Amino acid sequence: MTLIRKLPQAERALLKRLGEVADDRGISLSLVGGVVRDLLLKRKTWDLDLTADEDGIAFAKAIVHRYGGSVVLFERFQTARIVFPDGKKVDITTARRESYRSPAALPNVSAGSLDDDLYRRDFTINAMAISLNAVTFGDLYDPFGGRKDLRSGIIRVLHAGSFIDDPTRIFRAIRFTRRFGFRLERRSATLLNRAAATNMVQRLSGPRLCREILLLLGDASPEKSIETLDRLHLMRFLSRGLSYGQEARRIVRNLNKALQWWRKRFPNRPIDQPMAYLAAVLTGMHTSVVKSVIRRLQLPLAQSDILEWSGSARDRIMRSVSSKSDLRPSQVYHLLEKAPDECIAGLLAGALAHRPGSVVRRLVIARLSRFLQRDRDVTTSITGDDLKRLGLPAGPRFRIILRQIRDAKIDGRIANRPAELELARRLVNRTISRGAVADRAPVFQTSRSTRTGQHG
Structure with missing residues (x-):
C-alpha cells in the first residue's frame, strides 16, 4: 500500500474502485509500466496503465458501463x-506475450500471464507491477529485479534480442540514461552498440522513428542525448547526408538558455521544444538534407515548415541580424515576420553562443527582443477603404502601400492615425502620378526615398 499512497487521492480512489470491479469479475488487475517506476523514484507521473489477466477490452467496457465515460x-x-x-x-491491456516475425516489425500479440506481459517490456525498471485487487492492494511485484536496478541507477534490457526486436528501444535507452542520470548495464550497452551498428533502425516506419526522436528531444536539456546519437552514428537514419557540425553544436548547447529566456517573457506562446532542437541539429544543412529528414520522419506541414527554416534561410537571417551595419527595425521585421518561433529561438541561441558582451551577441539579442516584444505586434489603423477614399483603385498596390505605412510606424516615423493618413495620401498620390496603377499587377519596387525613410 505504501507506493499507492504516493498517488494523489483522486487517483488512489479510482484505482481502488477499479480493483473492486476486477474482484467482482474474478480478474487479477495490476498497475504497470512507467508509473510504477516513477512512484519508486518519487517522480510525479500519473499515466495510469493497467494490465488484466483476462479480456482487458471486455473489462474496460464493463468499467464504462458502471462509471460512465467513453472507451x-x-x-x-x-x-x-x-x-x-x-x-x-x-x-487497460490484456496481459499478453509478444513475438516478432522480423526485426523492427510490430509484434504479434497473444494472451499471456502477468509475467509474460512484464517480460515483453523494454527494461527491467519498466517491468514491475502493483496489485489493485483488494487482498493484495498496493503490493509490488518485481520478477526481474527492476527495483534493485533503480537503486543502482542501471538501465538493463530483459533479453539479448531486445534492441533487434524493437530498435526504438535504442532511443529509449539513451533517453532514460540522460533523464534519470542512469547508466547502461555493461551487457545491455554492448547489445545497444551492436544494434546501432546494424541497419535495423532503417526498418522502422517514419512515425515510429519520429515519435522516439521527438520524445528524446523533448526531455529536459537533451544536449547529451544528441551527442550520444551522433557518437553512435544514429543520425544517419534521419538522412545519410546529415552531419552534426560545429555551428549546430554551438546552437544546441545554448538552446536551453534561449528557451528559458523565451518562456519567461512569453509564457502564453509556447515553443515546440523537440522541433526547436531538431531544427538546431540541422543548422547549416543543405536544403536536400532537410527535405530528406522531413520525408523520413513523415512530418506534417507545420513541423516541416520549422525545419525548412533551419537551413539556408536561417543562415541568411543570422548574417543580417548580426550585421554591424545599420538595420532598421522594419528590415528586421521583414526578415522575421514569417519565421517560426522555434527558429527565432535558434537565432537567439546562436547569439548566446558568442561571448558575453560581444558586439554580435548584443546586436542580435537587442534586435530579436525588439521584434518579439514590440514590432511583431505593430498594426496600423489604415485600411483598404481608406486608400479607396484617397482615390486608389483596388489592386495589388493596396498591400504595398499598407506595408510601407506599417514599416514607417515600426521605424517610429509615424505614431498616430493622422500621421498614417498623411503618409497614405502621399503614397497614393505618388502612385497615381507615376501611372503605377494599371490593369496588371506592378512589379514591387520600393522607391529610393522610401528606402531612406524620407517621404514627400
Whole structure:
C-alpha cells in the first residue's frame, strides 16, 4: 500500500474502485509500466496503465458501463483507453506475450500471464507491477529485479534480442540514461552498440522513428542525448547526408538558455521544444538534407515548415541580424515576420553562443527582443477603404502601400492615425502620378526615398 499512497487521492480512489470491479469479475488487475517506476523514484507521473489477466477490452467496457465515460479500442494490441467523465484517462491491456516475425516489425500479440506481459517490456525498471485487487492492494511485484536496478541507477534490457526486436528501444535507452542520470548495464550497452551498428533502425516506419526522436528531444536539456546519437552514428537514419557540425553544436548547447529566456517573457506562446532542437541539429544543412529528414520522419506541414527554416534561410537571417551595419527595425521585421518561433529561438541561441558582451551577441539579442516584444505586434489603423477614399483603385498596390505605412510606424516615423493618413495620401498620390496603377499587377519596387525613410 505504501507506493499507492504516493498517488494523489483522486487517483488512489479510482484505482481502488477499479480493483473492486476486477474482484467482482474474478480478474487479477495490476498497475504497470512507467508509473510504477516513477512512484519508486518519487517522480510525479500519473499515466495510469493497467494490465488484466483476462479480456482487458471486455473489462474496460464493463468499467464504462458502471462509471460512465467513453472507451477507445486498440484491438490488435488487446488494449482499451477509458476516458472518464472528469477527463481522467486509463489504459487497460490484456496481459499478453509478444513475438516478432522480423526485426523492427510490430509484434504479434497473444494472451499471456502477468509475467509474460512484464517480460515483453523494454527494461527491467519498466517491468514491475502493483496489485489493485483488494487482498493484495498496493503490493509490488518485481520478477526481474527492476527495483534493485533503480537503486543502482542501471538501465538493463530483459533479453539479448531486445534492441533487434524493437530498435526504438535504442532511443529509449539513451533517453532514460540522460533523464534519470542512469547508466547502461555493461551487457545491455554492448547489445545497444551492436544494434546501432546494424541497419535495423532503417526498418522502422517514419512515425515510429519520429515519435522516439521527438520524445528524446523533448526531455529536459537533451544536449547529451544528441551527442550520444551522433557518437553512435544514429543520425544517419534521419538522412545519410546529415552531419552534426560545429555551428549546430554551438546552437544546441545554448538552446536551453534561449528557451528559458523565451518562456519567461512569453509564457502564453509556447515553443515546440523537440522541433526547436531538431531544427538546431540541422543548422547549416543543405536544403536536400532537410527535405530528406522531413520525408523520413513523415512530418506534417507545420513541423516541416520549422525545419525548412533551419537551413539556408536561417543562415541568411543570422548574417543580417548580426550585421554591424545599420538595420532598421522594419528590415528586421521583414526578415522575421514569417519565421517560426522555434527558429527565432535558434537565432537567439546562436547569439548566446558568442561571448558575453560581444558586439554580435548584443546586436542580435537587442534586435530579436525588439521584434518579439514590440514590432511583431505593430498594426496600423489604415485600411483598404481608406486608400479607396484617397482615390486608389483596388489592386495589388493596396498591400504595398499598407506595408510601407506599417514599416514607417515600426521605424517610429509615424505614431498616430493622422500621421498614417498623411503618409497614405502621399503614397497614393505618388502612385497615381507615376501611372503605377494599371490593369496588371506592378512589379514591387520600393522607391529610393522610401528606402531612406524620407517621404514627400
